Amino acid sequence: METTPTLKPAKAEIVKQAKAYIEQLFAQQLPPQLVYHSFKHTNTVAKEAAALGEAAGLPPQDLEALILAAWFHDAGYIDRYDGHEYRSMELAEQWLQGKDYPAERIAVVKDIIRATHRDEPRKTELHKLMVDADMSNLGRDNCLADAELLRTEWEATQGRVFSNKEWAEYQLDFLLQHKFLSEAGKARYKDALKDNVKEQHKQLKKIEKKSKKQQEEAEGFAEGKRGVETMFRSTYSNHIQLSGMADQKANMMISLNAVLLSVIITYLGAKTSTLGPAFTKNPVLAVPMGLLVATSLGSVVTAILSAQPDVTSFKWLRRSPQIATNRRVNLLFFGNFTRLSLDHFQDGMHELMRNREMLYTNMVTDIYYLGEVLSRKYRLLRVSYTIFMVGLILTALAFGIVMLYKA
Structure with missing residues (x-):
């Protein structure tokens, strides 16, 4: 009776260390x-490399080399994008040498990693198993979702931008041309690969149908789309300017009242100043001076509250349905999306990019929350200016009454 080869405990430890x-x-x-x-x-x-290696009946030492190569095959991305495979080989060699791994086995691991480069030959069984494991996403259910992540990555790192139709065509061509190399890979992924080809066909047809419909309505829609985008651009610009003006006004009140409070406290507390003895001899001066201190204190506190950063947020439960369709969630604002995990944020953003209505909903939500923050800022600023104005009037009147009383 044949048994599936497994890693020996001593050898499995190096794999665990590589993963960590x-x-x-x-x-x-x-x-x-x-x-x-x-x-x-x-x-x-x-994981796929381990499964393929076991299915292929690899000896333990070759299975270990295959899994180690899988762990290190993309390590070179920390330094470079194109040609990262060769940097991955260097990193694997350095780390394995530090673990006193046999030199001949290090050479095997490096050779397996080399095979993942698109221009390198895939001659041995280990080469083929490694490449199949690396491309196993094409034979899994999450193939199309992973493809969207790759599309986003290429746009951010390579500047390669695709329209929805271009990307669907590119993906379909890639799926149709791809062939799994090893017998274990063919057996494990061929059915799912066929299903993904069919699903990509459906996606492309939907996009073409939608594109055709948009072309028929292009004239009217183009004008409407430009108008909507102009409205959003203008609204965002106005909100940013108003927020900047509010912060400037708040900073002015903070500086003015801080200086005023410093001067009052300094002169009243100094024995050598003229105000100190005069204040001691005439306690009635406590009324206008108290009004002035209260005015400055009230004005500066409300100004600080106005300038204080205010981040609107929300409570999100993991059992919630689609993130992007939640009208109270704004994926375009850091106060909301930082509450999500990276996976949930990516899923939500991909949905936004696919659905114009959801995107506009999030932009409208963003404007609403910006308006809430601005409303609070200007309300507190109005209170600060009102306190300052009324306080100065009352202080002046109080000083006038004191002067008449003394006369």
Whole structure:
């Protein structure tokens, strides 16, 4: 009776250490724009490599080399995008040498990683299994979702921008041309690959149908779209200007009242000043001076509250349905989206990019929250200016009454 080969405990330890090292390396040094080639992708490739290696009946030492190569195959992305495979080989060699891994086995691991470069030959079984594991997303249910992550990554890092139709056509061509190399890979992924080709066909037809409908309404829609975008641009610009004006006015009141309070406290507390003895000899001066201090204090406090950063947020439950369709959630504002995990934020943004109505809803929500913040700022500013104005009038009247009383 045949048994499936498994890693020996002593050998399995090096694989666990490699996983921990790559996880820490990616967390500290992987550029945040790499939303597809992340630790999640590497972890999946390592699992698929182990499954393919076991299905192919690899000896334990070859299975170990395959899994180690899978963990390190994208490590080079921390330094470069194009040609990262060769940097990955260097990083794997450095780390394995530090673990006193046999030199001949390090060479095997590097050779397997080399095969993941598009221009390198894939001759051995280990080469084919590694490449199949790396491209296993094409034979899984989440193929189309992963493709959107790759599209986003290319736009951010390579400047390669695709329309929805262009991307759907590119993906369909790629799926149709791809062939899994190993027998284990063909057996594991061929059915799902066919299903993904069919699904991509459907996606392309939907996009073409939608594009045709938009072309028929292009004239009227183009004008309407430009008008909507102009409205949003103008509204955002006005909100930013008003917010800047509010902060300037608040800073002016803070500076003025801070100086005024400093001068009053300094002169009243100094024994050598003229106001100090005069205040002691004439207690009735406490009324206007108290009014002036209260005025400055009330005005500066409300001005500070106005200038104080105010971040609107929301409570989100993990059991909530679609993020992007929640009218109270604004994915365009950091006060909202930082409450989400990266995966949920990416899912929501991808939905926004696919649905114009959802995008406009989020922009409207963003304007509403900006308006709430501005309303609070100007309300507090009005209170600050009113306190200052009324306080100065009352202080002047009080001083006048004191002068008449003394006369």
